Amino acid sequence: MKMNPYENKRRWKYLLLSFAVIIASGSLLYTNYLVKGIAKSERTRAEVWALSMRQLFEIDDNDFYNYVTAVRDSLAVPAIVVDETGDFKFARGLDSTKTFIQDPSKQPKKKNVKFDIRYFRAQLDYMKSQHEPIKITIFSNEYWLVYYQDSPLLTQLKVFPYIQLSLIAVFLLVAYTAFNSSRKSEQNQVWVGLAKETAHQLGTPISSLLAWIELLKDKFNAESDPLIAEMENDVKRLEIVADRFSKIGSKPVLEVHSVYDVIKDYVDYFKFRVSNKIHFDVKGDPNLRAGLNVPLFDWVLENLLKNAINAIDNTGSILVEISTNPTKKQILIDVTDTGKGIPKSKFLTVFQPGYTTRKRGWGLGLSLTKRIIQNYHEGQIFVKDSELGKGTTFRIILKNRTNG
Structure with a gap:
């Protein structure tokens, strides 16, 4: 079975996205493993620090006291010590301009303790949210709680993979955009040529x-022969098609026309060249006018009508209805068929180059239609509504030029 080019491209996108997710997940998992290891090490350091706090109250030897103090200071992490009632006893590694609590071994009195209580409370709440406290027993019947927070290094390590992945994502996005733009430019040049x-x-x-x-006509005196007249119409249509191709790549000139007249003329030409089991109807106000390049707009109608015919199995109808929105600033053109319908998941996909449900289709008709409406007529086109087994409505929106 032939694989649709658009579906194939989409599968590759999903594969590449899955590969990127795997790399990102691996990076995050490994970083998380390192963070847990460092966090465990810092917990041990905090416990050693808390133990040194308790030892300060039990040491009589000055030399050993200095040793314990040195150990405590070398292993310290940002921490706050409170007693069992929640009163602050000691702080380390915080902003010294906002905290000042004397060494607990010197038994400070309340009047000598100065600190910014709001800053202290904020830091204590943050530490409580990070880790469970370490409990140390003082004087056998009293205990203190040691709260601590992650070191700056551990905090940075937690954030680093997200920053790294964000930078990589931005770089890939910029690179993809630049590459895609360059590729599209090259493709456009080839197609124009x-x-x-x-x-x-x-x-x-x-x-x-x-x-x-x-x-x-001269040889058989057949000026009024209907067959020759239709043959002449078809050749003139070929001439229009050639003119369309010659205008690709250049800005077309838009002229104000009656939208109803342009559509009716083309539908009248088109319906005699398809099965008479399909009924065509055009409804709307003939006075509604818009800026159109008729050869290109006919191409839009041709693609939409052919698409509708392909969606109808045998017998059906196609209605083109012209109206305005409530503000009357836009002209709405609805092309409705009674065909097999389009799944909602394909409403945007049908306009992608290469997408087709036909075995021999190129998948360029609706893509060209969208480009002609958006780029050349400064309008919009989309699937307004569709129901499987009942039909589809495409809507074109153009600027209303009825009054000027």
Whole structure:
């Protein structure tokens, strides 16, 4: 079974996205493993520090006291010590301009303790949210609680992978955007060149066919022959198609036309070239006017009508309805068929280049239609509504130029 090019591209996107998620997850898991290891080490350091706090009350030897103090100071992390009633006893590693609590071994009195209570409370609440306190027993019947927070290094390590992944994501996004823009520019140049060359190649045989038709009219005196008239219409349509291709890549000129008249003219031409089991109808106000490039807009109608016919199995109808929105600043063109419908998940996908449900389709019709409406007519086109088994409505929105 032939795989749709758009579906294939989307699968590759999903694969690449999955691979990126795996790399990101691996990076986060490994960083989390390191963070847990460092956090465990810091917990041990905090416990040693808390133990040194208790030892300060039990040491009589001055030399050993100095040793314990040195150990305590070398292993300290930002911490706050409170007693069993919640009164502050000691703080370390915090902002010294906001905290000043003397060494507990010196038994400070309340009047010598000075600190910013709001800052202290905020720091204590933050420490409580990070870790369970370490309980130390003082004088056998009294205990203190040691609260501590992660070191700056551990805090930075927790945040680093997210910063790293964000920077990588931004770099990849910029690189992808630049690459995609360059690739699209190259593709556009190729398509423009092919289109203009096609128009040039069609020019000579179309001119010859027009000359042959005139010769047939003169030779068989068939000026009013309906078959020759229809043949002439088809050749002129080929001439319009060639003109379309010649205009690709250049800004088309828009002229104000009656939207109803332009659509009715094309539908009248188109319906005689398809099955008579499909009924066509055009409704709307003939006075509604918009800026149109008729050859290109006919191309839009051709793609939408062909798409509708392909969606209808055998017998059905196609309605083109022209109206305005409540503010009357926009003209709304609804093309409704009674075909097989489109799943809601495909409402945006149908406009992607290469997407098609037909075995021999190129998947370019609706993509070109969207480009002509958006880029050349400064309008919008989208699937307004669709129900499987009942039909689809495409809506085109154009600027209303009825009054000027």
